Amino acid sequence: MRKQVLSITLIALSAALISWGYKGHRAVAAIAQKHLTSNTAYAVSAYLRGESMADVSTWADDHRNPTTGKWHFLNLPLGLNHQQFVEYVNQQSNDNVYGAILKEKAILKDLASTSDQKNSALKYLIHLVGDAHQPMHISRAEDKGGNTIQLRFDNAGTNLHSLWDSKLIDHEGLSEEQIAKQYDWANDAQIKKWQADSPMEWLWESYRISSELYADVKSGQNIDEAYYKKYIPTVHLRIDQAGIRLAGELNKLFNDTKVKITKVDLLPAPPLSNTSAQVQKIKLEDVKNNIGNNVTVTGKVFSSKDIKSMVLVNLGAAYPKQLLTVVLKGDARQFAGQLDDKTITVQGKVIDYQGKAEIVVEDVHAISIEK
Structure with missing residues (x-):
């Protein structure tokens, strides 16, 4: 009975906390791919064994377990200033999106890591950078990241978390290719600034946005076109920032790396x-x-x-x-x-x-x- 209850709980948790949805995660990866250096792109392809970044971008959602399920979000109370936020995050265990990002980066940087370890770490990093930029993944525990705040949008029931995962993106009606192209609008100065920010700052940005989102809705509210028009630019911004920053992290890790292929199946x-x-x-x-x-x-x-x-x-x-x-x-x-x-x-x-x-x-x- 305990195994059955645990299984049901994990399934519910997994369904509740998938961030950005399929289109959003693939857009983050596709944007990042365009901003890789040639050497980084080669290293990424080698470690992913020929799979594209977009194709592995949702892999981490499909391979959750009791440990890694916690890696996709960070729970904190509202009302923290920047210093309090940083102290709160640093006091937490490593079983959250911040700790997981640092852990996977360390594996990718470690020369002793095996090709299998780097393959897994890279898949996680591609996904978790996207998670860190989805505002409702840096939010309150008591409502499960907005999952229990019931809303209506496009004549259907939803919740605050799902609204930001995929509903606003779906309402826009763009294809994956259009999303990856139209969301990637940052100029050189913005790219330089975004890539200079640390993962802690990515989370702080998401926290500030989620705090605003909590204040802007009430459970049972009908989300109208005005709300969509107000916040779809924020969706664009967070996905573009995630893609640009993911590329920045990968370029730091791999631009000067000489990849040694030791297995024939690592090549396309x-x-x-x-x-x-x-x-x-x-x-x-x-x-x-x-x-x-x-x-x-x-x-x-x-x-x-x-x-x-x-x-x-x-x-x-x-x-x-x-x-x-x-x-x-x-x-x-x-x-x-x-x-x-x-x-x-x-x-x-x-x-x-x-x-x-x-x-x-x-x-x-x-x-x-x-x-």
């Missing part, structure tokens, strides 16, 4: 033009016998499914009888909706996923549509 798949003897050309029917091999294979697409973070493309037959699933991630997601009923050629490493053959593709050059 080579383009189709590669004629290395290590890449075998096989028949689709033989793909299940080539687990672990780098192959080139051709087959007809029978079905596909876009699950936001990736696109699943089934060759040889429709799901669940497919001979091969091609998983489109990163830049390769641009093929979404274009491959059904087409014959395609794909190159990559064959892996086993729950008894089915898969090839994960991120490089657009690793897949081609046959004439």
